[in-house]
Amino acid sequence: MYIILLGAPGAGKGTQAVMLAEKKKLVQVASGDLFRKALQQETELGKKAKAYMEKGQLVPDEITIQMVLERLAEPDCKNGAILDGFPRNIKQAKALDKALGQKSRAIDKVVYIKVSEGELIKRLGGRWICRKCQAPYHEVDSPPKTAGKCDRCGGELYQRTDDKPATVKKRLKVYFEETAPLIKYYQGAGKLLEINGEGNVSDISQRILAALH
Numbered sequence: 001m002y003i004i005l006l007g008a009p010g011a012g013k014g015t016q017a018v019m020l021a022e023k024k025k026l027v028q029v030a031s032g033d034l035f036r037k038a039l040q041q042e043t044e045l046g047k048k049a050k051a052y053m054e055k056g057q058l059v060p061d062e063i064t065i066q067m068v069l070e071r072l073a074e075p076d077c078k079n080g081a082i083l084d085g086f087p088r089n090i091k092q093a094k095a096l097d098k099a100l101g102q103k104s105r106a107i108d109k110v111v112y113i114k115v116s117e118g119e120l121i122k123r124l125g126g127r128w129i130c131r132k133c134q135a136p137y138h139e140v141d142s143p144p145k146t147a148g149k150c151d152r153c154g155g156e157l158y159q160r161t162d163d164k165p166a167t168v169k170k171r172l173k174v175y176f177e178e179t180a181p182l183i184k185y186y187q188g189a190g191k192l193l194e195i196n197g198e199g200n201v202s203d204i205s206q207r208i209l210a211a212l213h
């Protein structure tokens with residue numbers, strides 16, 4: 001099963017992807033996490049992606065598509081995956097459809113997590129991420145049990161540099177211009193499930209699970 005989580009930065013894709021991956025016994029494939037790992041390890045891929053990420057721009061399609069398709073070809077993805085942050089534009093969506101089609105597979109469902117712009121800005125401001133397992137937290141809405149420590153793995157929490165106000169603004173602009181058209185694309189394919197992404201985390205999880213049923 002292949003499920004895409006679609007939504008703006010701050011919509012809660014990461015949080016819900018972790019939940020869905022556990023429930024469905026599937027791997028979470030988050031393009032942003034793959035890039036951040038490459039950046040940390042200073043690989044060629046990381047060096048290519050760095051400038052784009054820092055500016056809140058999309059990394060060029062050729063680089064991104066190759067990275068994600070290679071990840072999806074790994075053995076732990078043989079039963080499918082929860083895709084988080086990919087595809088981010090129509091070109092990536094078509095490349096994904098084509099690659100899955102070649103293996104006689106297809107995207108099953110696209111969960112579009114809808115959140116108002118004001119709420120997105122508020123959320124991104126207070127976001128903390130685990131350095132080790134990437135689980136996201138929020139100072140106000142979903143704080144960790146112990147400050148600065150991940151509930152799941154005990155890892156150290158940090159704030160992403162691209163969560164600063166100017167970059168957040170740019171990332172949201174990129175989302176509305178390039179990624180939002182995917183809503184229509186997957187609606188047309190009869191795969192879109194629209195979920196109200198506001199409220200508490202567990203209610204949103206329940207909405208997603210109910211819609212997928």
Ligand code: AMP
Pocket residue numbers: 009031032033035052053054056057058059060064084085086087088092162171
């Ligand atoms: P995210 O963690 O999904 O917010 O991604 C962080 C950054 O990684 C984005 O602002 C982009 O620079 C880059 N990135 C992640 N996913 C993609 C994608 N599918 N296409 C292009 N760039 C991406």
